Amino acid sequence: MNGLYDKLREYSTSDYYGFHMPGHKRHAPGDIDLPYGIDITEIEGFDDLHHAAGILKDAQELAAKVYGADETGFLVNGSTAGILSAILGCTRRGDRILAARHCHKSVYHAIDMNGLRPVYLYPEFDENIHMNMEISVSAVKTALMEYSDIRAAVIVSPTFDGVISDIGEIAAAVHEYGIPLIVDEAHGAHLGFHPYFEENALAKGADVVIQSVHKTLPSLTQTALLHVKGELAERGRIFRYLDMLQSSSPSYILMASIDHCIHLLDERPEELFEPYASRLSALRESLKGLRCLKIIETERYDYSKLVISVGGSGLTGKDLYGILLSRYHLQMEMAAGTYVIAMTSPGDTPEGFERLKKALFEIDDEYAGKVSDSKNQETVEKGEGQPAEEVQKESRSTDGLWGLPVNEQAMTSREAFEISDGERASESLFWESAVGRISAEYAYLYPPGSPLVVPGERISPEAARLLEKYREAGFRVEGLETEGQIKVLKLT
Secondary structure (H helix, E strand, O other): OOHHHHHHHHHHOOOOHHHHHHHOOOOOOOOOOOOOHHOOOOOOOOHHHHHHHHHHHHHHHHHHHHHOOOEEEEEEEEEHHHHHHHHHHHOOOEEEEEEEEOOOOOHHHHHHHHHEEEEEEEOEEOOOEEEEEEHHHHHHHHHHHHHOOOOEEEEEEEOOOOOOOOOHHHHHHHHOOOOOOOEEEEEEEOOOOOOOOOOOOOOOOEEEEEEEEEHHHHOOOOEEEEOOOOOOOOOOHHHHHHHOOOOOOOOOHHHHHHHHHHHHHOOOOOHHHHHHHHHHHHHHHHHHOOOOOEEEEEOOEOOOEEEOOOOOOOOOHHHHHHHHHHHOOOOHHHHHHHHEEEEEOOOOOOOHHHHHHHHHHHHHHHHHHHHHHHHHHHHHHHHHOOOOHHHHHHOOOOOOOOOOOOOOEOOOOHHHHHHHOOOOEEEEEHHHHHOEEEEOOEEOOOOOOOOOEOOOOOOOOHHHHHHHHHHHHOOOEEEEOOEEEEEEOOOO
């Protein structure tokens, strides 16, 4: 391939001696298997990410070509650095921004850093599968008509759950107002490389796209890409912020990992994706045979995500997650209220897929039997005349939703933070006591990292109930100084 990794390997076996960082001098201290031999800094012949003019410039240009961007930047601080840079670069302090309410917390951090005024787009919520759906095109159009001062739009697609929004139509709607569309496509770096998967957001008209190559492609953790296409996004500002927000000592090991991954996509895409897509398609088809558990997907969907609903098993998502881990040693990506998520990639093996399939069918058989016994008992107790579907309906019912609460925006998050910094300006209350008060901190589950409460929002009864419901189900609510309580402003 003759890429960055090859050059690093060649350098590691040379007689060059490094009187420079890092301190391990490319030698492993003691008995440890880490790639010290190729860990260098910006030395002669290896370019500088912040002023790329050689091998790193070539590597980023290849990435842009492979993904269809005008310009691409390597991210060694994850997609977070790219999202922050994109939003800060496309807005000025105090601007109004259109943002999907289920975006990652990094979007909210950018909103806070620039003192932006958000207009939220709430995803549709499917009560049957307890999952947030797409951002509707009509909601985007309505918001743009109502707020003439929106300066940028940001949505997440695919979501953590794999739901893809209609990026083409959303981009067209946003572009009518001459503003850029930023897409957090952190979970979609694999899109567009095989017919089994949707096209990526760049191909559908997005102006700025951020992707985590480490999530669904063979690249090291913390590696990502920022793509810019077209003239609507202020490219110079975006990359200037990226220089500020990324480490001034970017890891050559991480950059080599990105570059190696890009070369695979450019030179061997069929070898990488054809067997993976074939195995994944067969697995998804076989899992449709589950009787009690259920594999779920939406109209526009990222098939790399396996979302397994507990269905009518009587289990919670947390229960299923625990069984797969403790009994089968299968570590899922996430447990939600009523489902678990298994992330797949070209790196998955046939053996791994078979283990998951076998485990899910064994669990399905076990709990389908328990549900059947329970239904028979209910039928006896309720009388033989009751229709069977009524018993089944009751066994599937759930108490309440697991979606996003709607909270009134009383002020911006920046204003809330500034007020709460004052002496005795805030207090921590139990969730039920905080209803109606203005939050001074975030409350979110991680993963997926989408805030249930944002600073500056007035906490709704729905939010308090949802926070308590997650706590009772065994989930840890993060972002809070005091567990079980939330900091609120003393003013009302």
